[in-house]
Amino acid sequence: MGEAKAGEPVTVPSSIATERLLLRRWTSADLAPFAAMNADPVVMEHFPSTMTREESDQFVSEHIAKHFDEYGYGLWAIERRDRREFVGFAGLMWQRFDASFTPALEVGWRLSRPNWGQGFATEAATEALRIGFTDLSMDEIVSMTSPRNTRSIAVMQRLGMSRNPSDDFDHPRVPVGNPLRRHVLYRIAANDWRHHVNVRADG
Numbered sequence: 001m002g003e004a005k006a007g008e009p010v011t012v013p014s015s016i017a018t019e020r021l022l023l024r025r026w027t028s029a030d031l032a033p034f035a036a037m038n039a040d041p042v043v044m045e046h047f048p049s050t051m052t053r054e055e056s057d058q059f060v061s062e063h064i065a066k067h068f069d070e071y072g073y074g075l076w077a078i079e080r081r082d083r084r085e086f087v088g089f090a091g092l093m094w095q096r097f098d099a100s101f102t103p104a105l106e107v108g109w110r111l112s113r114p115n116w117g118q119g120f121a122t123e124a125a126t127e128a129l130r131i132g133f134t135d136l137s138m139d140e141i142v143s144m145t146s147p148r149n150t151r152s153i154a155v156m157q158r159l160g161m162s163r164n165p166s167d168d169f170d171h172p173r174v175p176v177g178n179p180l181r182r183h184v185l186y187r188i189a190a191n192d193w194r195h196h197v198n199v200r201a202d203g
């Protein structure tokens with residue numbers, strides 16, 4: 001899989017519309033609603049802790065913005081087109097921590113609670129996978145979470161991703177002894193993605 005591809009320059013539009021959403025680069029107006037969702041213990045149930053405003057802002061400036069600067073794509077801010085309101089993020093991020101499957105391009109998502117249950121994560125991630133497999137020519141994209149995060153796993157399954165239990169791993173960035181350390185890995189290869197998209201289009 002694509003370590004070499006990680007360094008290749010790509011041109012991905014800075015703003016991408018789906019049926020109900022806009023996936024776009026972040027603005028300073030997103031920081032307050034993003035901090036509010038990162039302070040919500042239900043949203044952050046499967047992460048080691050909630051975030052303070054400072055940590056949330058830093059996640060955007062240090063993590064998200066730098067990835068966009070380096071690769072031209074990343075975790076897009078998601079805006080609902082009907083209300084022009086920030087609802088969370090979804091997108092693609094390179095993972096380089098020490099594991100058998102890394103480096104790997106991960107598809108990920110996080111939405112504010114009022115925006116759960118409407119298909120927004122799946123809609124945004126469907127577009128992220130399309131970009132990954134077409135614009136970026138990836139051979140494979142992964143996603144990972146705690147086995148308890150059933151909502152996130154359901155998104156992975158709706159996207160056509162699948163899990164091999166032999167890929168389950170202990171996340172090196174979660175402290176030993178923390179029950180969130182165990183992770184499941186879902187993968188989708190380019191050919192399987194094409195098949196999944198065609199089956200959906202036919203059905």
Ligand SMILES: CC(C)(COP(=O)(O)OP(=O)(O)OC[C@H]1O[C@@H](n2cnc3c(N)ncnc32)[C@H](O)[C@@H]1OP(=O)(O)O)[C@@H](O)C(=O)NCCC(=O)NCCS
Pocket residue numbers: 042043044046108109110111112115116117118119120121122123144145146149151152155
């Ligand atoms: C993970 C997370 C994004 C999933 O959100 P979600 O709303 O369950 O997922 P989707 O946006 O795909 O929505 C699917 C649901 O919307 C429903 N839905 C309603 N209208 C829909 C529509 N028009 N189209 C598609 N689905 C629709 C589906 O039936 C499904 O409902 P169900 O959960 O009752 O089966 C959300 O729970 C979250 O942000 N969690 C916290 C952060 C997190 O854990 N991130 C992942 C870390 S790995």
